[in-house]
Amino acid sequence: MVDSPSSHELPRSSNDNLLELNKDLERMIEEAENMSVQLTWMAYDMVVLRTRPELTDAIKQLEEAYHRCKYALDGDPDQKPEMDNTS
Structure with missing residues (x-):
């Protein structure tokens, strides 16, 4: 075959x-x-x-600081920084 x-x-x-x-x-x-x-x-x-519930507040503060820094560096007019004066 x-x-x-x-x-x-x-x-x-x-x-x-x-x-x-x-x-x-x-x-x-x-x-x-x-x-x-x-x-x-x-x-x-x-x-x-x-x-550890206090970590939630610390994380929120870090996020707000990040947004403030990003706004300061980028100057994005569409996004305003979240200001929290509770500290």
């Missing part, structure tokens, strides 16, 4: 499909791991904020 060219293409195509599938699965696993890390940090942050 003579080997036809199409019989040699099938394994190559199948091999390419398996390699592509493997790459896709590795990418999906990497994305799932990254999401898991992000969720872990979010949970950690929530626990810290609930156990």
Whole structure:
């Protein structure tokens, strides 16, 4: 029996499909791991904020300072800095 060219293409195509599938699965696993890390940090942050409520105020002050600095550097007329004179 003579080997036809199409019989040699099938394994190559199948091999390419398996390699592509493997790459896709590795990418999906990497994305799932990254999401898991992000969720872990979010949970950690929530626990810290609930156990130390003063951190919430400190974070708000840091955000306000960031916005004031950004406004001072960029001078964006559309965004006014949030001023909080409670400190």
